[in-house]
Amino acid sequence: MxxxxxxxxxxxxxxxxxxxxxxxxxxxxxxxxxxxxxxxxxxxxxxxxxxxxxxxxxxxxxxxxxxxxxxxxxxxxxxxWPADPAERARADKWMDWQFSFADAQRDAFLNLVRRPEAERDKAAIARSAENAGRMMQRVEDALTDADWLSGAAFGIGDIPMGVYAHTFFTLDFERPDLPNVRAWYERLKSRGAYAGTVMIPLT
The missing domain is CATH 3.40.30.10 (Glutaredoxin)
Incomplete structure (x- = not known):
């Protein structure tokens, strides 16, 4: 247990x-x-x-x-956990990259979720949204030739960014058009464990 x-x-x-x-x-x-x-x-x-x-x-x-x-x-x-180190590394890099994305999205999250509307820093929200959108473009590019960040199938590399993707699409800020990321997010939403565990209120 x-x-x-x-x-x-x-x-x-x-x-x-x-x-x-x-x-x-x-x-x-x-x-x-x-x-x-x-x-x-x-x-x-x-x-x-x-x-x-x-x-x-x-x-x-x-x-x-x-x-x-x-x-x-x-x-x-x-x-x-594939035996091939190169295959593991393809997913693994997105796990560590997620922390950089979290830094970019943090100010928007803190202002929109943790602070009353009267205390929100709109300029910080806009900067954070722009930075998060720019970084998510890298995910968009990575998903051009693959359905998952881990490769051909859902894997460990999809989990950290999968959590942050829900926040990205839930926060009330402007986002760029990211069709590959949106399609990936829809595939994640079809997974019961994701829907029940990740897709809960942000507060």
């Missing part, structure tokens, strides 16, 4: 909860962080005071993308 700590309205927790369902891993999740606070016991597990954290068979692990790689290697088989 895998134990996951973290509130589900966290992008990074969504990644792990979604992937656990894709893999069919029996797990239990405990709300932690944000409005739920952090217990002293949790801070002993993760002294960074961040979510998520998992525990499985005595292994305690934090950092969301490290958790995804562990889950893929242990539970995903060749489907999610």
């Amino acid at each position: 895998l134990t996951l700590w973290g509130r589900l309205n966290s992008h990074n927790v969504k990644k792990v909860a979604w992937f656990a369902q894709e893999l069919g891993i029996a797990h239990v999740r405990h709300d932690m962080g944000g409005q739920f606070g952090m217990s002293p016991a949790y801070l002993k597990l993760n002294p960074n005071a961040l979510v998520p954290t998992i525990e499985e068979d005595g292994l305690v692990l934090w950092e969301s993308n490290a958790i995804l790689r562990y889950m893929a290697a242990r539970h995903g088989g060749a489907r999610f």
Whole structure:
């Protein structure tokens, strides 16, 4: 049994909860962080005071993308953790690139989701939306010749950006026309685990 700590309205927790369902891993999740606070016991597990954290068979692990790689290697088989290093790397690069995208989209997210309308910085929202749209063009280009960021089939490389894509298409800001990204997002939405875990209110 895998134990996951973290509130589900966290992008990074969504990644792990979604992937656990894709893999069919029996797990239990405990709300932690944000409005739920952090217990002293949790801070002993993760002294960074961040979510998520998992525990499985005595292994305690934090950092969301490290958790995804562990889950893929242990539970995903060749489907999610191919033996070919080049094939793994194709998906892996999008996992790390996602953090740059998150930085670009952060100001729009914080202003539109976490702040009352009267306190929002409209200039910061516009800059963030423009930066996020420009970066998402790279995803658009990558999806020109493939249905998935991981390659021919859905894989681990689609999970981090898949979470952020939902936010990108949900936030109330202007977006460029990105037909490949939109089609990829629609394919993600057809996955039950994505719809039930990622497509929840942003607040």
